[in-house]
Amino acid sequence: MALLNEFMSGGEKKLKVHVSEIRRNERNFYAVVSENEEENVDNLATILREDGQDDNGVVYEDTSLNDGKKYTLLAGERRWKAITKNYENGLGDGMYEVKVVRRPADEIDELMRIVRNNAQRNKTKEVRAAEVKAMEVIWDGLVARGEKPEGKKRDWIGANIGLSPRRVQEYMTGEESDIGNEEANPEEGGNTATRRRNQPTLSSADAEYLRNLQKNLSESTGRKVKINKSFGITFYPNGFDDITTVLLDLGFTEDGYFR
Known part of the structure; x- marks a missing residue:
C-alpha cells in the first residue's frame, strides 16, 4: 500500500x-x-x-x-x-x-534498541526481571566480541535501565538473604548507633552492600564494626576513653549532640 x-x-x-x-x-x-x-x-x-x-x-x-x-x-x-x-x-x-x-x-544492537525504546513505560517486577535478563544477554554479547563495557556488569545494566546496582543484582540472582546473624549486644561493650526489633529479609545485593559498608567502616575507623540484620551498627572502641573518639569520628560532640 x-x-x-x-x-x-x-x-x-x-x-x-x-x-x-x-x-x-x-x-x-x-x-x-x-x-x-x-x-x-x-x-x-x-x-x-x-x-x-x-x-x-x-x-x-x-x-x-x-x-x-x-x-x-x-x-x-x-x-x-x-x-x-x-x-x-x-x-x-x-x-x-x-x-x-x-x-x-546485529541481534545485540537490536535488543539494546528495544530496551531503550521502552524506557518510559510503567514496569512490573516481571517486566523488570525480563529486562535485566535481556541486558545480561547484551552484556555477554558485547564481551564476546571484545567490546566489554566499562565498570561492573550490574552497574552498567542499572545505568541503562534506570535501576540501582543493588536492585539489578537482586533480579540477576533471584536470591534473598540476611546479612550476618550477630545481634548488637550492649554487654559486649559495643556502642549501638541504631537498633530495631524487626529483622527484615534482605536481598543478596543489599546484604553484599552492608557487608562492604561494615568492612569500610572498620577500615576507616580502625575499630571492629558489626552491622546486624536489624541494621544495628555496633562500634567496638579500644577502651573507655576511645568512646569519645568514636563519637567525634561520627560527627557528634563529646556530650552526644550532632554537630
Whole structure:
C-alpha cells in the first residue's frame, strides 16, 4: 500500500504505514511478560478511536524475510496491535504513524534498541526481571566480541535501565538473604548507633552492600564494626576513653549532640 506523508527528520523518515506492512519483533519480550496485555490493547484501541495517535511507533525496513511485510517493529507494538484490531473490526483505515530508523547492525544492537525504546513505560517486577535478563544477554554479547563495557556488569545494566546496582543484582540472582546473624549486644561493650526489633529479609545485593559498608567502616575507623540484620551498627572502641573518639569520628560532640 502506498506510503503517505513522508518527510525526512535528522536522517530518519516519518511515515504513515499500513499495519499489514509491519511485523512484530520476535525479540520484543515486553509484550510477552506484560500483565493484562489483551485488556491493555482493547483499552488503547478505544483511546485511538476517540483521540487519535499521539506517539509514533519505531520500525526499521527489512524485506529479507519474504513474508509480504516491509518493516519490523522496535517500539510501539501495543499501538500496532490496537490499530490492527480497529482495522479488522472495520474501524479506521489501519494506517500507523511510525518513525523509520536504521536497521540494527546485529541481534545485540537490536535488543539494546528495544530496551531503550521502552524506557518510559510503567514496569512490573516481571517486566523488570525480563529486562535485566535481556541486558545480561547484551552484556555477554558485547564481551564476546571484545567490546566489554566499562565498570561492573550490574552497574552498567542499572545505568541503562534506570535501576540501582543493588536492585539489578537482586533480579540477576533471584536470591534473598540476611546479612550476618550477630545481634548488637550492649554487654559486649559495643556502642549501638541504631537498633530495631524487626529483622527484615534482605536481598543478596543489599546484604553484599552492608557487608562492604561494615568492612569500610572498620577500615576507616580502625575499630571492629558489626552491622546486624536489624541494621544495628555496633562500634567496638579500644577502651573507655576511645568512646569519645568514636563519637567525634561520627560527627557528634563529646556530650552526644550532632554537630
